[in-house]
Amino acid sequence: MRKEKGKKQPTWRVFSLKELHAATNNFNYDNKLGEGAFGSVYWGQLWDGSQINQLLPYGDYLQIAVKRLKVWSDKAEMEFSVEVEILARVRHKNLLSLRGYCAEGQERLIVYDYMPNLSLLSHLHGHHSAECLLDWNRRMNIAIGSAEGIAYLHHHATPHIIHRDIKASNVLLDADFKAQVADFGFAKLIPDGATHVTTTVKGTLGYLAPEYAMLGKASESCDVYSFGILLLELATGKRPLEKLSSSMKRTITNWALPLACEGRLSELADPQLNGKYEDVELKRVVFVALICAHSRPEKRPTMLEVVELLKGDSKEKFAVIENDELFKSQPANDNDGPAADDGSDFIWEEREPKQVAKELQV
């Protein structure tokens, strides 16, 4: 694995299409890591690593992930380069680094560092889940690390950035299982002083804050909501939306909240953990997750507070959360009400907020 010895190196550049064809073996199917809403991602290698980071020893190579965007309009040309250049300058230990981009003809590609342990999704529900590589300690580090990455986007990046698509496939894991939040590249950049931007809804069902789904108002607190869902998923191993039957879906919060209210925390822990977890930390994660996923945005903490809370640095704030009315009298019920079933976990950009709200029945 490549080690970065230096600090603040200019570590991104513009790539040619020819180079990226060579790096990915012509976007070979065997190199494909997966496919998302915006295109396909391919594994590749750059033989002359020195072109991208002077500190790599001569002859070493860099493993990269190349996202090839599908459907791109000519109008977006300038915005693409400007936005990616800004994002490429955002550096944080828990944010996936952009290595550069390519914009030639109709092709738009983004180059990232390759993450050898892939995504959190693959460990929780995918082909790595049987290996049980995520012990409790790793999960806590992933929870805190990803919270720190998002807190950086919200509070320290200039301009401030709302992610808008926080979910398990967008939290990647490096060789040491350190969390790297990915795909903030498609977030809208928030001008200073603005509290929210109204946009068409973009995101993934199960992670969407209700006010965002209904009104299309993206703000930091929508990311906090999605992060709450992600935290619950990390602790419980459950999916954000679980299919109970062909027409019934249960949200992770509908399942977890009553159990949390009754203090039945051991029933919430991911069975894959085999009971090996810290009681105090599990409780902290579950309560913080549920308050993050509160239906009223003003009740949600900021990501800076979430970091403090998860680290256990803020006992008083945690006590306030624990005593919140949200956790009073929610009887556990194994058959929670039906949720919408549209057969897809994706909300496409063309779909207007009202339509999304209808589908979610919120």
Ligand SMILES: Nc1ncnc2c1ncn2[C@@H]1O[C@H](COP(=O)(O)OP(=O)(O)OP(=O)(O)O)[C@@H](O)[C@H]1O
């Ligand atoms: N740098 C990377 N290293 C390793 N795997 C990656 C990298 N970037 C993306 N992937 C994986 O490739 C797959 C496709 O990613 P992509 O971002 O296109 O889709 P997604 O995360 O499922 O959805 P979305 O389009 O909403 O982000 C995902 O499983 C993702 O975890």
Ligand SMILES: [Mg+2]
């Ligand atoms: Mg992604």
